[in-house]
Amino acid sequence: MRDGGNKVYRNVCPRNCYDTCSMLSYVQNGKLEKVEGDPLQGYTQGRLCTKGYAYPEYVYSPDRLRYPLYQYPRGSGHWERISWDQALEKIAGKMIELNRRYGSNLSLAYNKYSGNIGLLHYAIEGMFNSLGAHTKPFGDACLAAGKDALHYDLGKALSPDPESMAQAGLIMIWGANPAWTAVHQLDFIKQARDSGAKLVVIDPLFTPIAAKADLFIQIRPGTDGLLALTLARMMIERKQYDRKFAENHLFGWEPFLSYLQDKISINETSEVTGVSLQAMEKLASLYASHRPCAHWAGFGIQRSSNGGQNVRSISALAAITGNLGQKGGGMFYLHPSEDLFPRNLLKYARPLADGKKDREADINNFAERLLFFDKPPVRFLWIASRNPLSQDQDLNKWQELLRTLELVVTVDLFMTKTAQMSDLVLPAASHFEEVDLNISYWHHWLALNEKAIPSYYEAKSDLEIARMLTRRLKEISPGFSNFPDELTAEDWLAKEFTSQVYTAYGLTSWQELKDGPHKLRAKTPWLDRKFRTCGGKFELYSNEAKKDNLPALPRFSWPQTKGDYPLRLITPQNPYRIHSQYNALTWLSGEYDNVLQINPKDAAQRELAEGDWVRVYNAEGEIIKKVQLSNSVPPGVVVAFQGGDNPVNILIARTAADMGMKMSGSRNAAFYDTYVDCVQGRR
Amino acid sequence: MLKQMGFIFDADCCVGCKTCETACKNENKTQPGISWRRVTQVADHKYLSVSCNHCDSPECFRVCPERAYTKRRDGIVLIDPNLCNGCMDCVGACPYTAPKFDIISHKASKCTFCLPRQQMGLEAACVSACPTGALQMYNFKQAYPKGTVAKIEGFPDIRLTRPSIRFFPSKTRERYFLEER
Ligand code: SF4
Ligand code: SF4
Ligand code: SF4
Numbered sequence: 001m002r003d004g005g006n007k008v009y010r011n012v013c014p015r016n017c018y019d020t021c022s023m024l025s026y027v028q029n030g031k032l033e034k035v036e037g038d039p040l041q042g043y044t045q046g047r048l049c050t051k052g053y054a055y056p057e058y059v060y061s062p063d064r065l066r067y068p069l070y071q072y073p074r075g076s077g078h079w080e081r082i083s084w085d086q087a088l089e090k091i092a093g094k095m096i097e098l099n100r101r102y103g104s105n106l107s108l109a110y111n112k113y114s115g116n117i118g119l120l121h122y123a124i125e126g127m128f129n130s131l132g133a134h135t136k137p138f139g140d141a142c143l144a145a146g147k148d149a150l151h152y153d154l155g156k157a158l159s160p161d162p163e164s165m166a167q168a169g170l171i172m173i174w175g176a177n178p179a180w181t182a183v184h185q186l187d188f189i190k191q192a193r194d195s196g197a198k199l200v201v202i203d204p205l206f207t208p209i210a211a212k213a214d215l216f217i218q219i220r221p222g223t224d225g226l227l228a229l230t231l232a233r234m235m236i237e238r239k240q241y242d243r244k245f246a247e248n249h250l251f252g253w254e255p256f257l258s259y260l261q262d263k264i265s266i267n268e269t270s271e272v273t274g275v276s277l278q279a280m281e282k283l284a285s286l287y288a289s290h291r292p293c294a295h296w297a298g299f300g301i302q303r304s305s306n307g308g309q310n311v312r313s314i315s316a317l318a319a320i321t322g323n324l325g326q327k328g329g330g331m332f333y334l335h336p337s338e339d340l341f342p343r344n345l346l347k348y349a350r351p352l353a354d355g356k357k358d359r360e361a362d363i364n365n366f367a368e369r370l371l372f373f374d375k376p377p378v379r380f381l382w383i384a385s386r387n388p389l390s391q392d393q394d395l396n397k398w399q400e401l402l403r404t405l406e407l408v409v410t411v412d413l414f415m416t417k418t419a420q421m422s423d424l425v426l427p428a429a430s431h432f433e434e435v436d437l438n439i440s441y442w443h444h445w446l447a448l449n450e451k452a453i454p455s456y457y458e459a460k461s462d463l464e465i466a467r468m469l470t471r472r473l474k475e476i477s478p479g480f481s482n483f484p485d486e487l488t489a490e491d492w493l494a495k496e497f498t499s500q501v502y503t504a505y506g507l508t509s510w511q512e513l514k515d516g517p518h519k520l521r522a523k524t525p526w527l528d529r530k531f532r533t534c535g536g537k538f539e540l541y542s543n544e545a546k547k548d549n550l551p552a553l554p555r556f557s558w559p560q561t562k563g564d565y566p567l568r569l570i571t572p573q574n575p576y577r578i579h580s581q582y583n584a585l586t587w588l589s590g591e592y593d594n595v596l597q598i599n600p601k602d603a604a605q606r607e608l609a610e611g612d613w614v615r616v617y618n619a620e621g622e623i624i625k626k627v628q629l630s631n632s633v634p635p636g637v638v639v640a641f642q643g644g645d646n647p648v649n650i651l652i653a654r655t656a657a658d659m660g661m662k663m664s665g666s667r668n669a670a671f672y673d674t675y676v677d678c679v680q681g682r683r
Numbered sequence: 684m685l686k687q688m689g690f691i692f693d694a695d696c697c698v699g700c701k702t703c704e705t706a707c708k709n710e711n712k713t714q715p716g717i718s719w720r721r722v723t724q725v726a727d728h729k730y731l732s733v734s735c736n737h738c739d740s741p742e743c744f745r746v747c748p749e750r751a752y753t754k755r756r757d758g759i760v761l762i763d764p765n766l767c768n769g770c771m772d773c774v775g776a777c778p779y780t781a782p783k784f785d786i787i788s789h790k791a792s793k794c795t796f797c798l799p800r801q802q803m804g805l806e807a808a809c810v811s812a813c814p815t816g817a818l819q820m821y822n823f824k825q826a827y828p829k830g831t832v833a834k835i836e837g838f839p840d841i842r843l844t845r846p847s848i849r850f851f852p853s854k855t856r857e858r859y860f861l862e863e864r
Contacts, residue, residue, distance in 0.1 A: 034709050034712075047812055050701045050704070053706045053708070055709075056709055057708075057715075179700060180700065183700055183815075186814050186815050190696070190816065206858075206860070207728075208698040208699055210728075210858075211698075211727070212696075212856075213856060214856060215857050215858075215859075216857070216858040217859045218858075218861045220861065274861040276859055276862065278859070279859035282859075575700055576701070587708050587709075587715075588701075631727055632728070634861045
């Protein structure tokens with residue numbers, strides 16, 4: 001496309017965010033002049049978020065990595081610019097040396113996740129698969145508990161099209177703050193409210209979206225499930241549940257009823273959750289009078305040791321009230337559209353001759369697992385699309401792991417905490433500098449990401465790097481890899497378009513995406529009331545859960561014990577970052593980077609005033625933050641945002657949510673089960 | 684004057700996301716640190732997004748010794764950077780701190796109401812980017828939109844310059860906080 005003196009390209013923000021915005025990039029003489037939202041994408045509707053509009057600064061940020069860099073000794077800050085040839089030589093040389101030393105590639109490991117969720121970034125997985133048996137991560141660091149919860153209930157975690165929320169009569173948000181993390185959802189919420197819908201927000205924190213709600217209920221962290229079960233009990237007692245649905249489509253109605261009758265009492269719930277009887281009454285009456293209800297379970301409510309149960313409890317409530325399969329209503333969590341795609345790079349097959357098995361390390365517990373492996377030990381680590389030294393739990397183990405590694409290679413756009421502790425850092429392309437395909441886990445749009453500008457200095461995409469390194473490996477040691485390094489990004493892209501994908505998105509050729517994004521042709525899930533469980537019913541009582549040593553019914557149990565520290569630490573996103581990304585920009589405010597939000601009462605007890613330096617600590621370690629007094633945070637809770645120079649994750653011990661094994665093979669970290677204390681500190 | 688262009692700000696919708704602020708930088712390429720539009724939090728999750736208000740009696744225009752400011756027939760107030768001598772009088776005079784001083788170019792600059800976009804039939808960048816519809820452009824030669832007020836919490840005195848901005852105030856909401864709060 002052209003627009004005046006500009007060339008206009010289609011791009012997609014790939015930053016692991018609900019919205020996965022489609023953008024138009026205006027390019028003049030090879031320079032990205034500005035970005036706009038793509039009006040043809042119906043969820044983002046021609047708008048970006050604050051981070052999206054900052055891309056012109058991001059791409060040309062003076063802090064962006066330009067060349068391959070080599071650091072000796074590791075962590076010293078003595079960086080030396082080297083050529084790509086030298087970098088590939090060092091990497092390939094080490095890989096082959098380790099292969100010869102140990103007789104396999106098992107001492108080679110990678111850790112890659114969601115820094116860029118474009119489909120072609122699976123090139124890293126593909127490159128390692130092609131080496132034969134190696135050491136790789138598995139599991140889901142974010143959403144595993146909630147996914148399992150919905151799997152037990154529904155047979156598959158499917159969410160309705162989030163645009164359909166515009167038709168809701170009630171929108172009930174549990175522990176999500178779309179005002180910061182999914183701004184384009186706000187328009188659909190507004191549409192619903194303009195036609196009379198009400199918005200309810202239930203959250204331990206008084207967030208910006210909570211401030212807009214018709215009804216905000218503050219709740220003690222980790223007790224959402226109990227409130228949902230209590231609301232279910234109230235609906236049943238008042239005969240405001242869906243009797244026909246219960247008779248025909250629910251499995252386990254009887255045991256569920258007796259559980260509610262025996263174990264759930266409104267008074268006790270009020271004590272545990274901190275929600276007053278009056279607030280519950282108000283909630284129950286809104287819930288009964290406004291239909292259909294869109295229940296949105298945020299990712300935060302499953303980041304605790306009873307996280308999966310929280311999600312199951314909310315989904316049980318949605319089911320018994322007949323809200324599933326109602327247009328505008330239902331249970332919103334995530335939609336796994338990516339499953340439709342073959343993901344050829346992710347699944348690229350290993351050489352047949354190699355009879356050995358891969359070693360798999362739980363991504364939620366990666367450093368410890370790697371340290372545990374022996375014969376051979378892991379000696380080489382490749383990190384891409386990740387910043388574990390800021391974002392993982394159990395960071396002390398990472399330090400231990402680093403000491404045992406002979407070569408650490410990090411691919412990134414910026415000198416992250418992880419890059420700082422690597423031997424080699426390779427400059428990654430921004431999404432404007434590569435071809436890719438993007439699928440959201442929330443909205444239903446599919447969009448092509450075109451190459452809009454030449455590479456920034458010597459930056460390269462994960463796929464280009466995989467191809468170059470493979471070529472070098474094959475030159476030194478023919479047959480070392482079976483990765484088809486001759487295939488281009490377009491070749492891989494074309495392979496993703498199976499006839500199933502074409503039909504699902506109403507496409508006849510993938511090139512049509514150059515004219516605009518396409519939407520999945522999906523019916524509202526569960527419209528036919530045929531659930532994907534064994535018996536075809538919604539399972540209040542799940543035999544599968546029972547088999548997995550979990551309660552068959554959604555149950556409330558107290559989050560893990562408090563340990564020795566009085567303040568529960570919550571570490572959400574801030575509006576100007578995604579996890580640890582976007583740090584270096586002047587266009588985006590850094591106001592939340594280094595603060596500890598604390599209730600004035602807790603602060604007064606510790607003689608802390610606004611702006612004081614504070615030492616936040618527990619048995620894992622300590623960090624220094626700046627006090628921000630906040631009435632949005634209840635007493636007993638403190639908030640520190642992710643990322644920054646002084647990552648809060650140093651305080652997060654090895655934890656696990658209750659679910660995740662079923663679909664992801666591993667339980668995600670229970671980040672919000674962390675307790676700390678704080679005292680006056682000094683910078 | 685034919686028109687008096689300005690903004691409507693809906694405090695009940697604004698979530699303080701600063702998309703408007705960043706969209707202005709993306710469009711107008713202001714220097715690092717220069718924000719023609721700024722979002723501030725005036726109370727717990729009560730926000731204000733303000734740029735130049737293209738006032739009816741612009742102080743900037745009155746105080747500028749170089750006559751760098753003009754008030755157009757559509758009400759838009761512009762500064763001509765070629766005439767600006769960097770004295771900063773306007774920066775001090777504007778009650779809303781709309782003119783920004785750029786230490787590199789040594790000149791003041793401010794919101795242009797995105798004139799070039801409007802000439803192409805587009806909304807101002809901040810207005811078109813706002814995800815909640817909290818910002819609208821409005822011609823104040825028309826009757827004020829129903830429900831708007833002249834001033835809300837956190838907005839400076841309007842008597843001096845008569846800014847071209849009106850507000851939808853925040854509604855009161857039902858909230859249940861934890862008792863220990
Ligand atoms: S973009 Fe809109 S909602 Fe966000 S801060 Fe600006 S005016 Fe408020
Ligand atoms: S807001 Fe300030 S700069 Fe803008 S017209 Fe009014 S006085 Fe002048
Ligand atoms: S109208 Fe244009 S120049 Fe003025 S604040 Fe909005 S985006 Fe910036």
